[in-house]
Amino acid sequence: xxxxxxxxxxxxxxxxxxxxxxxxxxxxxxxxxxxxxxxxxxxxxxxxxxxxxxxxxxxxxxxxxxxxxxxxxxxxxxxxxxxxxxxxxxxxxxxxxxxxxxxxxxxxxxxxxxxxxxxxxxxxxxxxxxxxxxxxxxxxxxxxxxxxxxxxxxxxxxxxxxxxxxxxxxxxxxxxxxxxxxxxxxxxxxxxxxxxxxxxxxxxxxxxxxxxxxxxxxxxxxxxxxxxxxxxxxxxxxxxxxxxxxxxxxxxxxxxxxxxxxxxxxxxxxxxxxxxxxxxxxxxxxxxxxxxxxxxx
Numbered sequence: 001x002x003x004x005x006x007x008x009x010x011x012x013x014x015x016x017x018x019x020x021x022x023x024x025x026x027x028x029x030x031x032x033x034x035x036x037x038x039x040x041x042x043x044x045x046x047x048x049x050x051x052x053x054x055x056x057x058x059x060x061x062x063x064x065x066x067x068x069x070x071x072x073x074x075x076x077x078x079x080x081x082x083x084x085x086x087x088x089x090x091x092x093x094x095x096x097x098x099x100x101x102x103x104x105x106x107x108x109x110x111x112x113x114x115x116x117x118x119x120x121x122x123x124x125x126x127x128x129x130x131x132x133x134x135x136x137x138x139x140x141x142x143x144x145x146x147x148x149x150x151x152x153x154x155x156x157x158x159x160x161x162x163x164x165x166x167x168x169x170x171x172x173x174x175x176x177x178x179x180x181x182x183x184x185x186x187x188x189x190x191x192x193x194x195x196x197x198x199x200x201x202x203x204x205x206x207x208x209x210x211x212x213x214x215x216x217x218x219x220x221x222x223x224x225x226x227x228x229x230x231x232x233x234x235x236x237x238x239x240x241x242x243x244x245x246x247x248x249x250x251x252x253x254x255x256x257x258x259x260x261x262x263x264x265x266x267x268x269x270x271x272x273x274x275x276x277x278x279x280x281x282x283x284x285x286x287x288x289x290x291x292x293x294x295x296x297x
Contacts, residue, residue: 080151
């Protein structure tokens with residue numbers, strides 16, 4: 001079976017700096033893989049490459065069977081990235097935010113309501129403007145946006161940040177449930193005790209390359225996770241004078257491949273007021289949700 005993630009000698013640039021300097025990695029369907037390493041090791045860059053937001057400039061990169069960067073749009077339709085930013089409209093309610101991002105991906109009204117319920121936002125909090133929510137409640141709202149997307153590949157960047165212990169347990173349970181239904185997870189976290197208990201294996205990064213995995217998981221040379229030094233490349237012709245990283249939009253907007261028309265909350269509200277029937281989420285090939293129906297047949 002083809003891996004969900006396949007990287008070989010992959011190089012990605014931030015400007016002219018090789019944030020990934022020849023990384024090798026394979027991730028199989030249904031795995032939870034933890035990326036660990038110091039700040040600047042390349043964890044966030046790797047997640048954004050896998051999300052189709054930063055183009056690799058050398059080596060092989062394939063996600064869900066799609067070649068990067070040529071098929072980045074197809075990748076973005078099938079992944080969910082929970083990044084550092086909240087990716088929320090402050091003036092809109094939690095329900096309106098989840099509704100907007102869900103319908104941007106053609107999620108059904110039932111999936112949107114289920115996502116709100118799964119993170120505990122189906123009561124009075126659903127109608128509270130995001131500007132009045134606590135940091136943890138905002139993080140729950142962002143998580144609900146990811147759930148409504150019904151991603152096949154979850155990309156989680158410090159997912160436990162800003163959550164209390166109950167919410168962290170909830171997140172871990174949702175991750176395990178999604179994986180049991182066929183999803184795949186790649187995550188980074190500095191909360192190693194919790195993250196390592198959740199992950200099936202750990203891959204260490206340093207200097208934009210994979211190093212040894214957790215004891216007992218070290219791959220043989222030439223297999224996934226075994227880094228090989230790569231000479232620093234010249235940026236591709238199109239990168240000269242242009243940052244190689246995508247503009248710093250919110251993670252949800254980038255991965256959804258959309259921003260609200262006009263760039264403001266009124267445009268988002270106009271979408272959410274369209275009702276649950278405005279997107280049915282039943283398109284051909286669309287993975288099913290974490291709400292009880294398997295992702296993969």
